[in-house]
Structures are given as C-alpha cells and as structure tokens.
Amino acid sequence: TYQLALFGDPVKHSLSPQIHQGFAQQFGFDIDYQLIQVSAAELRSRINDFFNSGGHGANITIPHKQAALAVTDQLTERAQQAAVVNTLFIKDGQLWGDNTDGAGLVNDFKQKQIQTHNQRILILGAGGAVKGILPALLATKPEHIRIYNRTIEKARQLAARSGNCDVLIKDDTTHAFDVLINGTSLGHHGQSPPLHPEWIKPHTIVYDLSYGEAAQPFLKKAMQLGVTKTFAGLGMLHHQAALAFERWFNRVPKITLPNNN
Numbered sequence: 001t002y003q004l005a006l007f008g009d010p011v012k013h014s015l016s017p018q019i020h021q022g023f024a025q026q027f028g029f030d031i032d033y034q035l036i037q038v039s040a041a042e043l044r045s046r047i048n049d050f051f052n053s054g055g056h057g058a059n060i061t062i063p064h065k066q067a068a069l070a071v072t073d074q075l076t077e078r079a080q081q082a083a084v085v086n087t088l089f090i091k092d093g094q095l096w097g098d099n100t101d102g103a104g105l106v107n108d109f110k111q112k113q114i115q116t117h118n119q120r121i122l123i124l125g126a127g128g129a130v131k132g133i134l135p136a137l138l139a140t141k142p143e144h145i146r147i148y149n150r151t152i153e154k155a156r157q158l159a160a161r162s163g164n165c166d167v168l169i170k171d172d173t174t175h176a177f178d179v180l181i182n183g184t185s186l187g188h189h190g191q192s193p194p195l196h197p198e199w200i201k202p203h204t205i206v207y208d209l210s211y212g213e214a215a216q217p218f219l220k221k222a223m224q225l226g227v228t229k230t231f232a233g234l235g236m237l238h239h240q241a242a243l244a245f246e247r248w249f250n251r252v253p254k255i256t257l258p259n260n261n
C-alpha cells in the first residue's frame with residue numbers, strides 16, 4: 001500500500017482522497033490517502049514523521065503552501081517560480097517540493113478551451129492561491145494580467161516579480177477583460193469580491209479557483225451581470241491532482257469531470 005497524505009487546515013472536506021483513489025484504480029495501485037489536519041507549528045515535524053515512516057507522497061493545502069517551501073530539500077522549477085508548494089515527493093533520498101496548481105489551472109483552461117494567449121486577464125486577490133498560479137498563466141503569454149486586491153501593496157509585490165503584469169487600482173473601471181479569475185478566499189465566508197460591470201464584455205469568461213459552495217457567491221454575481229461562461233475550480237483540482245499523481249507514480253491518469261465542469 002502506498003501511503004499518501006494531505007497536510008492542511010482545514011482538510012476534512014477535501015475531495016483529494018476520492019480523486020486519487022480514482023486515479024490509483026486506473027493502474028491497479030493500492031493507496032491509502034490520509035487527511036492530516038496540522039497547525040503551522042507542527043507542519044515540519046508531521047511531514048518529516050510521515051516520510052520517515054514510509055510516506056510515498058503528499059499534498060499541501062491552505063494555509064501551508066508557502067510554509068512548506070522551507071520543509072523541502074529541493075524544489076522543481078515551477079515550485080521555485082511560484083514560491084508555493086502543493087506537492088511533495090521523494091527522489092534520490094531527498095524531499096522535493098513541486099507546484100502543480102499553476103499547470104493544473106492551465107490544463108483545465110486547455111480542456112475547457114479557455115484562451116489566455118493574447119488575452120486580457122484580471123485576477124482578484126493576491127494571496128497564496130494567486131501566487132501559485134501566476135507564473136504558469138504568464139507563461140501562456142497573455143496580453144496582460146492585472147491584479148486587483150484589497151491590500152494593494154500585496155498586488156504590487158506580486159506584479160513586480162513578473163513581467164507583463166500590473167496592478168489594477170481600486171475601482172478602476174476603465175478596463176474590460178477576456179478572462180476574470182477569483183483567487184480570494186472570500187467565497188469560504190459566503191462572500192464575493194467586487195465585480196464591476198465595466199470589467200465584463202459579452203464574451204468574458206469567469207473562473208473561481210475554489211469549488212463547491214465557496215465558488216458560488218462570485219459565480220452567481222457574474223451570472224447576474226450577464227456572464228454566460230462561468231466555471232468553478234473543480235477542473236483545476238482534478239488537473240493539479242493528476243500532475244501530483246504523475247510525480248508520485250510516473251503514470252498519467254485520465255481525468256473524468258462531472259457534467260458542466
């Protein structure tokens with residue numbers, strides 16, 4: 001049995017165990033995917049215990065994706081670029097950190113035929129979730145990415161690390177966008193960030209990085225403003241999981257998403 005785990009807080013509603021069981025079944029692997037709720041203070045020791053007792057691979061989720069960097073011996077290129085880690089694996093006796101969120105989002109966009117190349121993108125939020133996807137999105141060469149955040153300074157810091165990326169000052173409604181992405185954590189509190197009608201055109205696609213109930217406040221607001229193409233992040237979740245699975249088992253699993261995802 002391969003031991004896998006998710007470290008985060010909270011973890012109990014995670015869909016990762018089912019997703020990875022589904023992948024493992026495709027190859028006849030026997031896995032045990034545990035959910036480990038852990039505080040920041042205990043993160044390092046719990047991860048070390050897990051791998052010292054035979055753990056095969058792990059995922060990291062909120063709020064530890066940035067702190068997990070410091071637990072690793074080595075980082076993949078995309079984890080270095082994002083400075084956020086969501087996947088841990090062992091290679092040559094060392095603990096490696098990878099980031100599959102960014103590539104997972106881009107793969108989901110591909111599957112949904114959401115274009116980003118030469119497109120104008122607005123990202124709401126400038127926390128860990130946004131940091132994790134930004135390099136992969138920029139690599140698709142959008143016309144530009146603008147970042148809008150409650151705390152402008154955090155948006156500035158993120159934009160400064162990346163070319164072709166700029167800050168949208170509060171209530172600047174002089175721009176419209178082709179793709180709008182919610183990366184704030186507001187949906188987990190039943191709220192939506194501001195969504196100005198001026199940002200939206202008839203063809204605008206709206207995507208929320210969260211899924212389930214947490215994605216609803218923002219996507220509902222978008223639909224009320226006439227957006228017809230709205231997506232929650234369930235596809236991204238499956239795609240990031242598939243890339244993590246590939247790191248652990250060197251196999252590429254098939255992804256089956258529920259209808260309308």
Ligand code: ATR
Nearest residue numbers: 062125126127128129130149150151154184185186
């Ligand atoms: P995560 O790892 O989920 O990205 P995070 O790093 O704490 O979590 O980031 C949360 C994001 O949601 C931030 O962009 C945050 O804005 P600030 O940078 O201003 O804190 C945003 N956010 C959270 N609560 C918010 C609120 N009540 N109003 C506006 N933005 C909020």
